[in-house]
Amino acid sequence: MARIGVFICHCGENIGATVDCFSVAAEAAKLPGVVYSVDYKYMCSDPGQSKIKDAIHEHKLTGVVVSACSPRMHEPTFRKACAEAGLNPYRCEMANIREHCSWVHEKGEATTKKAFDLVRTLVEKVKNNHSLEPIKVPVNKTAIVIGGGVAGIQASLDIANGGHKVILVEREPSIGGHMSQLSETFPTLDCSQCILTPRMVEIAQHPNITLYTYSELESMDGFIGNFNVRIRRKAKSIDEKLCTGCGLCCTKCPTKKIPSEFEQGLANRTAIYVPFPQAVPNKPVIDRTNCRYFQTGKCKVCQKFCPTGAIRFEQEDEIIEVKAGAIVLATGFEVKDAGFFPEYGYGKYKDVITGLQFERLASASGPTQGEIRRPSDGKIPEKVVFIACAGSRDPAKGISYCSKICCMYTAKHAMLYKHKVHEGTPYVFYMDIRAAGKNYDEFTRRAIEEDGAKYIRGRVSNLYEKDRKLIVRGADTLLGGKPVEIEADMVVLATAAVSCKDSESLAQKLHVSYDSYHFFAEAHPKLKPVETNTAGIFLAGACQAPKDIPESVAAASGAAAKVIGLFSNNELTREPVVAKINQTPPPVFSTCMGCELCMQICPYQAIDKEEIKNRNGEVIKTIAKINPGLCQGCGTCVAFCKSKSIDLEGYSNKQIYAEVMAVIND
Amino acid sequence: MGGRKMGNLNEIAAHLLQNDDVQLIIGYGEGSAGRVRPLFVSNKKATEKLLFDSRCTQNLASYLYKKEITCLGKPAIVANIRTLRGIIRLAAEHQLEDETIIALAVSTGDDVKELRRLEDMEQYLSEADLQLKKEDKALLDKLNAMTIADRWAFWQQEMAHCIKCYACRQACPLCYCTQCTVEINQPQWIPVASSKLGNMEWHIMRSMHLAGRCIECGQCGEACPANIPIHLLPIRLAEEIRELYGSVTGISKRESCEMSSFQPDDKEKFIT
Known part of the structure; x- marks a missing residue:
């Protein structure tokens, strides 16, 4: 027989001023099965909790209804109190008479009646509650980091230095990401490569890190602490053990006119190539779509010259399966491609380039050895126009957001240009200067005041080529819209930072949510910025939203801290509110018909098949099986199952039905 | 009005039983008052009673998983279009395995087709008229x-x-x-x-x-x-x-259920 205790909280004035808590408690005491009912000013306080504990002992309660605020905050408090008094915590439920009643209604009889109704339904539910035990799942203490840019590098090193194994997966032939392409970094103007390459080498040498370059995530299943990930290691067409990275093959390769991705098309590479001299690993790959042998069946020049015989034309993609407890997504961003800016003549005029291309021009290791020379004729430009917000903050272009890094790097570009071409003049067309960050505003002021960058607040309306000059027309909105025309030698577009092309399919493979721009979504914009909605998968860097280097690194360390926190436990404890397929032992019987439709409907891929065997070991039935480690207790399968063979622990059909019936049968 | 006996159907059925390819034929036989009724035949002689005509519209697929029928052995089933679609859908929902039944497809005339695999049934259905009555x-x-x-x-x-x-x-x-x-x-x-x-x-x-x-x-x-x-x-x-x-059911063993599946390009006009 159920012995229920009801505890009505006044929440100070929050509930007490609107609901007559005393009469709710008095009425509740008359409900069948209720053996104790009391109201109190603050149930969550120590004396309030003691009231519950004492009543459990004194009245031998089998269930508790705390009628107070939303369970979101204090359900754990009251369940813990019950557990301390020896009552299974899942026999305690909360009736929300604050958010659902006192806060949304005026004081009055009807309000008190509603509060009582809420209590009454929960009493009926609790009568059907039974004891549940938390679920324990083991934790595999290996992390997978996807993406080897600065965020992925930082996250990998932090986790590895925390003593855990890391598998770093990078799809390009080398790690380094966009940061390795940059010339100097704001706001300190320190050389990007100089600060990044030591970290890259550290990755390669770290005993806890396994690096898979030229590899991509193929598929993932499993759950927090227990992910199974398949990684496609694309054929590099070389034997990495034999290759010494001498580079002879690259110099001998006859296909030399392939625009280099690393140089942003400003220089060429060969078909067998290392993307840049500081690459990690510093071993070439064959780009099969451009390789003469793979396209025509004849060539093999690299094989002829390779001193160690490391070329492997017959190599195939390899799929490896790894297990991990956590995944960090650090896949970064892309810059918007050429076709996006017809109005700025990108792709049409050779001397209209993107910010990333300017980085390569300004880089000491770039195609011009750091001299600012325009792509069309190699001339040193006398006037350079920088256009900020090229695509960003432009709802008409479908990119409403601010790319965030452009104001700063445009100021940096203007500065670098001025430092390298003293007689040159940089012009910057901008909408606003967004320089929020440590030493950021000082930096942009320096570009304007010390380096003489001419900032024009306005947008460019027209850009065309005339006598080998680029005529840039716009308006200066600070001078009442006065038309401005500049005869520039080169134009640099601060192109919008966008999500990677395949980020959507990656998100779907990992069951991670993403926003309308296909950036991965954090679990909470303020309080869970590096978590995703999928437990055990974390975010680092610009795959979440445009981020600069310090922010990416900070997020990466944040994600690493979450991973290390997760790995500090040998097993995870999970709420036992999960779905279960009915089974009666033995002989095992289940009403599940094995139609497998619930397997499709489960948003968490938590349902698998299970074979039921008889005593002779023969399979008599194949039924669904829910993995309690993966199940999030959403109840979708429960609603869908035609034979009602699934039930949700803690929210069983019986419990909900009792609750609903209590409301109907007033 | 007597049922038009089909030599072809009866011969095939008898042959299947004789060769022990199946142990049971699920089909139609003459009932009372000019009606047909389901007929379950497990000996060769009784196959004479099998018939198929325009009255045979019942979907017999529902017998395929009934315990009292499944215990009789591997069946062959006289299958109109409805029955075939039923078989395919049951397979799609993992209630039937491939090559555990033989369908004797009889949609028109004397032409009985012996379909042993789900794939053959899918092929047969792809040419069939799926219109409502x-x-x-x-x-x-x-x-x-x-x-x-x-x-x-x-x-x-x-x-x-x-x-x-x-x-x-x-x-x-x-x-x-x-x-x-x-x-x-x-x-x-x-x-x-x-x-x-x-x-x-x-x-x-x-x-x-x-x-x-x-x-x-x-x-x-x-x-x-x-x-x-x-x-x-x-x-x-x-x-x-x-x-x-745009989906049609009972035509492919690999079909899913639209109510339990989600595709990113699904129309969502019901969400307003």
């Missing part, structure tokens, strides 16, 4: 043209005749659950007795359980002793799903 189409059009209030009144009046015999459920090839929602009494979702609300609840639930699965055979309506056109409910839902997602 004319009278069903007419009534459906009439119902679609009604206002919501009139339609509701129509069904309330029809459902008032329901006696909760569950013949519709027994006839449906897709109602294979060993435990039906109506038989659960902890909690009792749907009242046992025939009542206005309970009848409506049962039929709405049955239709929802068939949404995205119904193969539009109309067997439930034919089985109804109260002559309620209940088959139009799941058929109407099938129409709706076809319109939304």
Whole structure:
């Protein structure tokens, strides 16, 4: 027989001023099965909790209804109190008479009646509650980091230095990401490569890190602490053990006119190539779509010259399966491609380039050895126009957001240009200067005041080529819209930072949510910025939203801290509110018909098949099986199952039905 | 009016039994009062009684998983288009395995095709006419043209005749659950007795359980002793799903259920 205790909280004035808590408690005491009912000013306080504990002992309660605020905050408090008094915590439920009643209604009889109704339904539910035990799942203490840019590098090193194994997966032939392409970094103007390459080498040498370059995530299943990930290691067409990275093959390769991705098309590479001299690993790959042998069946020049015989034309993609407890997504961003800016003549005029291309021009290791020379004729430009917000903050272009890094790097570009071409003049067309960050505003002021960058607040309306000059027309909105025309030698577009092309399919493979721009979504914009909605998968860097280097690194360390926190436990404890397929032992019987439709409907891929065997070991039935480690207790399968063979622990059909019936049968 | 015996069908059936390819033939035989009835034949001699003519519209697929039939051994089943679609759908829902039954497809004339694999049945169906019966189409059009209030009144009046015999459920090839929602009494979702609300609840639930699965055979309506056109409910839902997602059921063993699957490009016009 159920012995229920009801505890009505006044929440100070929050509930007490609107609901007559005393009469709710008095009425509740008359409900069948209720053996104790009391109201109190603050149930969550120590004396309030003691009231519950004492009543459990004194009245031998089998269930508790705390009628107070939303369970979101204090359900754990009251369940813990019950557990301390020896009552299974899942026999305690909360009736929300604050958010659902006192806060949304005026004081009055009807309000008190509603509060009582809420209590009454929960009493009926609790009568059907039974004891549940938390679920324990083991934790595999290996992390997978996807993406080897600065965020992925930082996250990998932090986790590895925390003593855990890391598998770093990078799809390009080398790690380094966009940061390795940059010339100097704001706001300190320190050389990007100089600060990044030591970290890259550290990755390669770290005993806890396994690096898979030229590899991509193929598929993932499993759950927090227990992910199974398949990684496609694309054929590099070389034997990495034999290759010494001498580079002879690259110099001998006859296909030399392939625009280099690393140089942003400003220089060429060969078909067998290392993307840049500081690459990690510093071993070439064959780009099969451009390789003469793979396209025509004849060539093999690299094989002829390779001193160690490391070329492997017959190599195939390899799929490896790894297990991990956590995944960090650090896949970064892309810059918007050429076709996006017809109005700025990108792709049409050779001397209209993107910010990333300017980085390569300004880089000491770039195609011009750091001299600012325009792509069309190699001339040193006398006037350079920088256009900020090229695509960003432009709802008409479908990119409403601010790319965030452009104001700063445009100021940096203007500065670098001025430092390298003293007689040159940089012009910057901008909408606003967004320089929020440590030493950021000082930096942009320096570009304007010390380096003489001419900032024009306005947008460019027209850009065309005339006598080998680029005529840039716009308006200066600070001078009442006065038309401005500049005869520039080169134009640099601060192109919008966008999500990677395949980020959507990656998100779907990992069951991670993403926003309308296909950036991965954090679990909470303020309080869970590096978590995703999928437990055990974390975010680092610009795959979440445009981020600069310090922010990416900070997020990466944040994600690493979450991973290390997760790995500090040998097993995870999970709420036992999960779905279960009915089974009666033995002989095992289940009403599940094995139609497998619930397997499709489960948003968490938590349902698998299970074979039921008889005593002779023969399979008599194949039924669904829910993995309690993966199940999030959403109840979708429960609603869908035609034979009602699934039930949700803690929210069983019986419990909900009792609750609903209590409301109907007033 | 006597059934037109088909030498071809009977010969094949006899042959299958003789070779022990199957142990049972599920088909149609002459019943009483000029009607046909399901016939279960396990000896060669009795195959003479098998017939197929225009009266043989019943979907026999529902016998394929009934325990009292499955214990008789591997079956061959005389299959019209409806039965074939039922078989395919049952396979799609993992209730039948490939090559565990032989379908004797008889849609027209004397031409009996022996289909041993699901793939053969899919192939056969790909050339078949899957249109609704004319009278069903007419009534459906009439119902679609009604206002919501009139339609509701129509069904309330029809459902008032329901006696909760569950013949519709027994006839449906897709109602294979060993435990039906109506038989659960902890909690009792749907009242046992025939009542206005309970009848409506049962039929709405049955239709929802068939949404995205119904193969539009109309067997439930034919089985109804109260002559309620209940088959139009799941058929109407099938129409709706076809319109939304373009999918047809009972034609591929790999098909899913639109109600349990999600594709990023699914139309979401029902979300407003």
